[in-house]
Amino acid sequence: MNRVLIIALLAAFGLAAQAPAKMTKKARTAKTAAKTTAAKPSTFKAIEIPKDAVAQPDGTYAWTDKGGKSWVFVRTPFGVMKSAADPSSAGTSIENAKVIDAGDKVRFETKTPFGVISHEKNKADLTDDERKLYESQNPAQAKQN
Numbered sequence: 001m002n003r004v005l006i007i008a009l010l011a012a013f014g015l016a017a018q019a020p021a022k023m024t025k026k027a028r029t030a031k032t033a034a035k036t037t038a039a040k041p042s043t044f045k046a047i048e049i050p051k052d053a054v055a056q057p058d059g060t061y062a063w064t065d066k067g068g069k070s071w072v073f074v075r076t077p078f079g080v081m082k083s084a085a086d087p088s089s090a091g092t093s094i095e096n097a098k099v100i101d102a103g104d105k106v107r108f109e110t111k112t113p114f115g116v117i118s119h120e121k122n123k124a125d126l127t128d129d130e131r132k133l134y135e136s137q138n139p140a141q142a143k144q145n
Contacts, residue, residue: 046079047073047079047080047081047082048080049061049063049073049075049080050073053073059074059075060072060073060074061073061074069084070085071083071085072084072085096110097110098110098137099137101134101138102120104122104123105120105121105122105123106120106121106122106126106130106134107120108120108121108130
């Protein structure tokens with residue numbers, strides 16, 4: 001009985017350990033193509049700050065390409081980041097502000113995704129853009145001043 005069991009186990013192991021079937025030419029070509037594709041280095045090119053870019057006080061670099069499009073470059077711990085210079089993407093823009101007359105001061109309120117941001121300025125300290133915005137939203141108070 002032990003001999004029969006041993007012979008059956010050896011036959012099972014022998015069948016399981018057979019050599020793999022030969023690959024067809026098409027399968028072999030696909031396998032080698034996959035290996036060579038995986039071995040190729042990445043074609044990703046790191047972004048570099050152009051030599052004629054202008055350094056800004058906030059640590060960014062401003063640059064205009066040959067097509068006239070403005071770009072902003074920022075050094076990050078992960079490399080250089082490049083984005084289009086779009087004034088409307090700055091988040092809080094004075095054009096989107098609500099202007100409230102508060103006596104000698106003017107309060108500017110801007111809605112952001114994180115809530116309302118507000119700040120106050122003296123009427124004498126307003127810039128030209130702020131004064132135009134104040135006058136457009138508060139024409140009655142602007143005429144009195």
